[in-house]
Amino acid sequence: MRLFNRILVTLLLVAWLIIGIFGVLYAFRWLGYSIYDFPGQVRASSFYRGTVAWVRSIDAGTPGPWTVIICVALIILGLLLLYLELWPRRPDRVRLGEGTWATRRLVAAEAVSAASEQPDVLVASARVKPLRRGGAKLGVSVSARRGTDLAALRQGVQEGVRDRMEAVGIPISGLKVRTTQVDPRRAEVRVR
Amino acid sequence: MSAESPLQLARAIGEAVLGVPGVYSLGTGRYAEAATYGPGEKFVGVVVGDDAIEVHVVAAYPSGTPIPELASRVRERATRLARSKQVNVVVDDLMVTADEAV
Known part of the structure; x- marks a missing residue:
């Protein structure tokens, strides 16, 4: 089974290219872009707050039950996708x-x-x-x-x-x- | 004999394969049409790829020849024209040709 087909890989590579271009612009402060302004430009402060709170709860060893359930489900889903991707196709x-x-x-x-x-x-x-x-x-x-x-x-x-x-x-x-x-x-x- | 284009090669192999005793006709493929395409035309039954050639046949039944043996005869006939490409044979179907056709 091949889940990652050509279209998906193309979209992934395009996204990667765009991130790379902006990474260079921010890293060298070209065209007025500065890495310090990045969170403000993408308006990520509220996202940051939630993320920081979540990371702190993990760090303190007090994750909520839903966090544990979602993490385990993601691990299982990832292993399943990896298995399906790597296992050779059955001949038709x-x-x-x-x-x-x-x-x-x-x-x-x-x-x-x-x-x-x-x-x-x-x-x-x-x-x-x-x-x-x-x-x-x-x-x-x-x-x-x-x-x-x-x-x-x-x-x-x-x-x-x-x-x-x-x-x-x-x-x-x-x-x-x-x-x-x-x-x-x-x-x-x-x-x- | 050396054919010029993939379409001509497919046509030459198809005609040669039809002369093998036990081959009823060329196959058409199962999920996708097994054909070689050229400008404005196609030849169904032989797929000429870059590295390999796939020959689809319908075998006559009963021919007295087991399918693997028939396939090796088809491969032998196709290999003579195949320009050192690998030849794969796919038996798509059996066609009842003798008294068993009721």
Whole structure:
């Protein structure tokens, strides 16, 4: 995940540039600017008072409960943003080998097709989770009519999907099959 | 053979790849259009970048060829034209072409 995109970085650098220019003007007293006049020019006296009071309360070891809560929340938020920024993105395609990829849609469609070949399956769907090391994790959900032997169906779907993926050449690291029983009249496909 | 512009290179690679047995057509990409753009025209299915070339294909099913093997044949065909750029192959979809198309 990349939170700090080009627009944000551009705005940050522009702000940095402006601060730098004014820093130089104030530091060398160019164009009549003096660092002593800065708080007055930005009308920061009220802000200063609040800030000084807050810093003194921290220094004295008597921060208010809301101060502690906000500081902890900011620390957690900062760590979370840092984690999201540094953690590499999950691939959105399934890597089959060096420089070879398949779309998640393709893998899901193959899994659904293989699962639907089982005689008792009314409806099938699949979720694909590409792995960074290559291959994918598959979650297949199938529905069958009431009274179906779900354990046998699960095993049949697992074998069918694994065989199809092996034949097509898609490496699968984990395959979970979820079975449910439905009323055939409510199934989204024609009952066989 | 050496193509002049990225668009011509994309077109040459696309035509070469379509001749690989098991390739049904060139793919179009999933979220963004996979294409190489030139002045007033584009070629969909091959993305020619500065360092790498991405070839999107739709594989025929059943072709009897596993996808990684098909991809390596596509890469081999594309690499001949790729001017030492890295070739990545993306299989966008499978197209049922035989009796299974009910």
